[in-house]
Amino acid sequence: MKGLEYVLLAGLWVEPRSGYDLAHWFQRAAHYYWAAHHSSIYPTLAGLEQAGLVTHQLVPSEQGPKRKVYRLTETGKDTLQMWISQPPQPPEVRDEQPVKVLAIDLLSPEEGIRHLEAAKSRAQEQRDMYSALLLQLSAEEDDRPQRQWLGPRLNLMRGIQIQEGYVRWCDEAIALLQASTPRLEAREK
Numbered sequence: 001m002k003g004l005e006y007v008l009l010a011g012l013w014v015e016p017r018s019g020y021d022l023a024h025w026f027q028r029a030a031h032y033y034w035a036a037h038h039s040s041i042y043p044t045l046a047g048l049e050q051a052g053l054v055t056h057q058l059v060p061s062e063q064g065p066k067r068k069v070y071r072l073t074e075t076g077k078d079t080l081q082m083w084i085s086q087p088p089q090p091p092e093v094r095d096e097q098p099v100k101v102l103a104i105d106l107l108s109p110e111e112g113i114r115h116l117e118a119a120k121s122r123a124q125e126q127r128d129m130y131s132a133l134l135l136q137l138s139a140e141e142d143d144r145p146q147r148q149w150l151g152p153r154l155n156l157m158r159g160i161q162i163q164e165g166y167v168r169w170c171d172e173a174i175a176l177l178q179a180s181t182p183r184l185e186a187r188e189k
Helices: 003-014 019-030 038-050 074-084 096-102 109-143 146-188
Strands: 054-059 067-072
Touching: 003 019, 003 038, 003 054, 003 067, 003 074, 003 146, 019 038, 019 067, 019 109, 019 146, 038 054, 038 067, 067 074, 109 146
Parallel strands: none
Antiparallel strands: 054 067
């Protein structure tokens, strides 16, 4: 199996969800560690169901036709547990920000600072969203078994720390660009 299948199994371990709910979960809480497009979730769920790892139940929807809500089967849970017990592969990162910073000298210092301030703002928004989700999860902890809220809590804590680190890095990069501006102007004269 590929990574997306395991991510979906883990998401369904936390709670049964529809394909739409899983796509929304990726957007809000999981995208910092796994990217998945809406169009890839449904075929992957169908494959997991065909393999006997998940099953679905049709439930009424507040907005339109009934929706399929997926849950892990025992085989799916065993498969997920076996995968989780293995050491993870080194992460493959694709982040445009460091690539753009490699050549930030092609921009004026002011443009570079604006670019970094926008990145900082996005990181702050993500951090704040993860913090709000963590508060929401904390409020719901009494309604769930501990085994199903500990993982999401740990991931949200990690997401918050990553975004806080990104904000600090942006601040340091902006300070370096600001400090280098007078030297660049002197060199250009």
